[in-house]
Amino acid sequence: MLNKRILFPLGAVAVASTFLVACGGSDSDEQQVQMGTFTLAVSDAPVDEADEVWACFNAIELVGNDQGSQVFTIGEDTNTIAANDVCKDENGDTIPNTRGINLLEFTGSASENLLSGVQVVAGTYGQLRLEMANGSYVQVGTESIPLSVPSNELKFDSVTIDVAGTSSYTIEFDLRQALVNPVGQAGYFLKPRGVRLVNDLAVGHVEGTIAESLLINTEGCTVAPADTSDPVASVYFYSGADLAMDTLADIGGAEENEPYTSAGVFFDGATEYSFEVGFVAAGDYTLAWTCELNDDPEADDAITFNGTQTITVNGGEAVTTVTFSD
Structure with a gap:
C-alpha cells in the first residue's frame, strides 16, 4: 500500500461550467424561453506518490428547472469532448463513450472542457451529475492500481444559469x-468528500512560498531535496480568519476546524519553495504549514503545525499571494 501523502488544492478535479445568454423566440400567446450556453471542464491538483491519475468520464446530467433530466454523453453529443481508448473493461476492451483524462495534467487553474456550448434553458437546476465509467486507475511507477468511484456517479446541488450574464x-x-487507499481493500477509492462545486465568479487562486531559512530553522524539515517532485512541506487552508492553531484538524482529524483544502510545497531546484491552490471560494482563510507529510485521510493523525497566517481570497479568479518567512 502506498504512503498516503496526497496533496491537492483539487486541487483536485475541477469542473468549470460557463453559461452564455441567448433567447428563444415565441409569439405573444406563448411564454418566452430564456436559453443559455453550457460548458463543463475538468481541472485538478497534484497527488503525491502517484505519477498519473486517470479518471474515466461518461456523461454530464442536468436535473430540474422543469426540464426533467438532460444527459450529454461523451462521444455521442456533438458538444462533448471526443471519446478516447484509455478506459478499458475487465477484458481489456475499450469502454465506449468514455474519455479518460489524466487529472495531473490539469492542476491549479488549468482545466479541460468536457462539454462546450450546449444550449439549455436558463434558471436553477436542482442537481448536476457527473457520470463516471469503469476503467479509472492510478499509475505508480509501472503499476496500474484500480480507482473506483462509488456508484460511478458524483452529484452536486444547485446550478444556476443567469439570463443576465x-x-x-x-x-x-x-x-x-477524496482519494483514499483503505487498508485491506484493493485499489483506490474516490469519495465525494473533498469534491466541491464553486462559482468561478466567486473564487480566486492562491500562490505562495515558504522561506528556505524558515525550513532550515524548523526541526524535521527538508531543504533542497534531490527529487524536486517530492514535497518538503504542506500548507493547510481553513475557513475563517485568525483561527487558533490548536483548533486546526488534519484531514480526517477531530479538532474543531476541518481543512478546506491543502497543498504541497515544492522546491524549484534553485532557491524557491512554492505552493499553489486553484478555485478557492472567496473569503478569509487561516493557512497553517507543516513538514509532517504523512496525513492519512482515514485517520486522526497528530500533525504539528509550525506557523499560521490569515489571507483574504477575492473572487473573479483573482490571484492572492502569500509568503511564510522568519
Whole structure:
C-alpha cells in the first residue's frame, strides 16, 4: 500500500461550467424561453506518490428547472469532448463513450472542457451529475492500481444559469481528501468528500512560498531535496480568519476546524519553495504549514503545525499571494 501523502488544492478535479445568454423566440400567446450556453471542464491538483491519475468520464446530467433530466454523453453529443481508448473493461476492451483524462495534467487553474456550448434553458437546476465509467486507475511507477468511484456517479446541488450574464462553475476535486487507499481493500477509492462545486465568479487562486531559512530553522524539515517532485512541506487552508492553531484538524482529524483544502510545497531546484491552490471560494482563510507529510485521510493523525497566517481570497479568479518567512 502506498504512503498516503496526497496533496491537492483539487486541487483536485475541477469542473468549470460557463453559461452564455441567448433567447428563444415565441409569439405573444406563448411564454418566452430564456436559453443559455453550457460548458463543463475538468481541472485538478497534484497527488503525491502517484505519477498519473486517470479518471474515466461518461456523461454530464442536468436535473430540474422543469426540464426533467438532460444527459450529454461523451462521444455521442456533438458538444462533448471526443471519446478516447484509455478506459478499458475487465477484458481489456475499450469502454465506449468514455474519455479518460489524466487529472495531473490539469492542476491549479488549468482545466479541460468536457462539454462546450450546449444550449439549455436558463434558471436553477436542482442537481448536476457527473457520470463516471469503469476503467479509472492510478499509475505508480509501472503499476496500474484500480480507482473506483462509488456508484460511478458524483452529484452536486444547485446550478444556476443567469439570463443576465455569464455563469461559470468549477467542480474541484481535492484529491488529498477524496482519494483514499483503505487498508485491506484493493485499489483506490474516490469519495465525494473533498469534491466541491464553486462559482468561478466567486473564487480566486492562491500562490505562495515558504522561506528556505524558515525550513532550515524548523526541526524535521527538508531543504533542497534531490527529487524536486517530492514535497518538503504542506500548507493547510481553513475557513475563517485568525483561527487558533490548536483548533486546526488534519484531514480526517477531530479538532474543531476541518481543512478546506491543502497543498504541497515544492522546491524549484534553485532557491524557491512554492505552493499553489486553484478555485478557492472567496473569503478569509487561516493557512497553517507543516513538514509532517504523512496525513492519512482515514485517520486522526497528530500533525504539528509550525506557523499560521490569515489571507483574504477575492473572487473573479483573482490571484492572492502569500509568503511564510522568519
